[in-house]
Amino acid sequence: MSAPAPSPIPDADVHAYVDGQLASARVAAFEAALASDAELAARVAGMRALNAALRDALDPVLAEPIPARLLAAASAPDRHAAGVRRWIVPAFAAAATLLVGVGLGWFGRDALIEHSGTPTTFARQAAFAHALYAADVNRPVEVWANEEKRLVTWLTKRLGFAVHAPDLNGVGYALVGGRLVAGNEQPTALFMYENADKQRLSLQVRRQPSGTGETAFRYAVENGVGVFYWIDDACGYAISGSVDRAQLLRISQVVYGQLAAAEAAVAK
Amino acid sequence: MRVSPRWPSFDPVTPHTASDAPGLPHPELVAAIPRLRRYARVLTGDATRSDDLVQDTLARAWEKRRLWRSGSDLRAWLFTIMHNVHVNQLALARRDAANVSIDADPGNPAWQLPVRSEALDRLELLELVEHIGRLSPDQREVLLLAAVEELRYDEIAGVLSVPIGTVMSRLSRARGKLRQMLAEPAAALRVVK
Numbered sequence: 523m524s525a526p527a528p529s530p531i532p533d534a535d536v537h538a539y540v541d542g543q544l545a546s547a548r549v550a551a552f553e554a555a556l557a558s559d560a561e562l563a564a565r566v567a568g569m570r571a572l573n574a575a576l577r578d579a580l581d582p583v584l585a586e587p588i589p590a591r592l593l594a595a596a597s598a599p600d601r602h603a604a605g606v607r608r609w610i611v612p613a614f615a616a617a618a619t620l621l622v623g624v625g626l627g628w629f630g631r632d633a634l635i636e637h638s639g640t641p642t643t644f645a646r647q648a649a650f651a652h653a654l655y656a657a658d659v660n661r662p663v664e665v666w667a668n669e670e671k672r673l674v675t676w677l678t679k680r681l682g683f684a685v686h687a688p689d690l691n692g693v694g695y696a697l698v699g700g701r702l703v704a705g706n707e708q709p710t711a712l713f714m715y716e717n718a719d720k721q722r723l724s725l726q727v728r729r730q731p732s733g734t735g736e737t738a739f740r741y742a743v744e745n746g747v748g749v750f751y752w753i754d755d756a757c758g759y760a761i762s763g764s765v766d767r768a769q770l771l772r773i774s775q776v777v778y779g780q781l782a783a784a785e786a787a788v789a790k
Numbered sequence: 791m792r793v794s795p796r797w798p799s800f801d802p803v804t805p806h807t808a809s810d811a812p813g814l815p816h817p818e819l820v821a822a823i824p825r826l827r828r829y830a831r832v833l834t835g836d837a838t839r840s841d842d843l844v845q846d847t848l849a850r851a852w853e854k855r856r857l858w859r860s861g862s863d864l865r866a867w868l869f870t871i872m873h874n875v876h877v878n879q880l881a882l883a884r885r886d887a888a889n890v891s892i893d894a895d896p897g898n899p900a901w902q903l904p905v906r907s908e909a910l911d912r913l914e915l916l917e918l919v920e921h922i923g924r925l926s927p928d929q930r931e932v933l934l935l936a937a938v939e940e941l942r943y944d945e946i947a948g949v950l951s952v953p954i955g956t957v958m959s960r961l962s963r964a965r966g967k968l969r970q971m972l973a974e975p976a977a978a979l980r981v982v983k
Contacts, residue, residue: 533958533962534958534962537936537958537961537962537965538943541936541937541940541943542940543942543943568969569965572937572965572968572969572972573937573938575914575915575918576918576922576933576934576937576938577937577938578915579915579916579918579919579922580828580832580919580934580938583824583827583828583831584824584825584827584828585824586824586827588820588823588824588827589841591841591845592823592827592841592844592845592848593815593820593823594815595844595845595848595849596815596816596819596820596823596848597815597816598816598852599849599852739817739818739821740821741821743940766863767863767865768862768863
């Protein structure tokens with residue numbers, strides 16, 4: 523009795539695979555077909571290249587400065603506050619014009635980044651560093667959490683300002699440890715966390731180059747890694763992980779709250 | 791560290807607090823603006839009209855904030871609003887000028903993605919943007935949401951209020967047409983010869 527002929531791959535599966543949405547149960551069968559079917563492999567490669575080209579073509583829109591009227595529209599409508607808004611919005615608009623180059627710079631990739639002599643922006647670097655080290659089962663960190671004090675002292679010394687590892691046990695993530703990562707101009711501290719499902723998150727902290735100002739929280743996705751990042755008091759913070767946006771946002775809020783509290787305690 | 795940026799509440803469950811200062815741009819909405827603008831450009835193919843659409847969308851989002859399920863993807867929700875606002879505006883425009891409905895024409899020749907051309911350093915990207923304009927609006931929309939915004943197909947179906955099968959067939963046609971168009975120059979050369 524001969525083996526049954528492999529069922530043809532549905533068109534929808536090809537699209538889902540290219541867009542990273544194929545149900546995990548079907549990925550193995552798809553990849554087996556991919557390995558033996560040169561025509562399918564060429565089609566997938568073509569579709570992937572098209573996706574990348576579409577992003578390259580449409581991403582520059584993201585790097586454009588946000589018009590003041592849209593910032594105004596993003597503000598809580600409050601008839602009583604019209605007087606306040608009249609000066610806040612232009613001020614914010616001016617700040618936002620500065621910020622898009624920083625916060626959204628990675629979107630503009632070639633357009634903005636190369637001009638400033640920076641190979642990649644913070645969010646992108648954070649995603650790459652996270653992907654590189656989080657995938658390393660045995661050696662995700664340089665110094666493990668059981669030596670947290672030594673880790674913090676070391677990173678504080680190398681970064682030149684006080685850093686500490688926020689406690690994320692409340693949101694189900696335990697500290698794994700940390701390491702130093704090369705940044706553009708400044709070294710970056712990376713703290714790795716892990717939950718019960720062995721899912722990893724990383725918090726990266728670095729001193730921002732001068733003149734970058736502050737940004738509100740921003741979100742970016744790079745190669746499937748979500749990054750929430752913000753710049754505050756000349757330091758850049760990025761939380762990266764392959765978790766959904768809402769969860770990452772919640773964790774970012776916890777981290778931000780703890781950092782602010784720690785700062786307030788130091789100031790006292 | 792200063793205690794800014796803060797998180798004004800967009801969450802309907804949380805009441806307004808003193809820190810939720812009126813008049814301050816909402817950070818999550820601000821963060822969504824660049825993507826809304828891109829979606830609007832792909833929809834309208836016109837820089838000014840697309841910013842009008844973004845503005846209307848943000849206004850609508852504030853009005854309807856109680857309908858946003860807290861914790862769900864704000865971006866997908868905003869895309870849904872924008873899609874609906876756009877569809878309504880097209881319907882109104884069509885009613886006002888029954889015989890002028892450029893927007894509804896597939897492959898609207900007036901459509902252009904106003905990306906500053908110096909941002910597109912590669913010729914094939916300029917060409918690609920032109921080709922995107924020749925897709926039907928339905929196909930453009932699905933392609934942007936799937937390939938560029940990386941929304942899940944079921945999310946796209948939700949944004950557009952169409953069955954997921956429709957999303958898949960539009961996506962398939964969009965990619966098929968782009969592939970065909972990108973292969974065209976070679977064919978044209980053969981004709982010239």
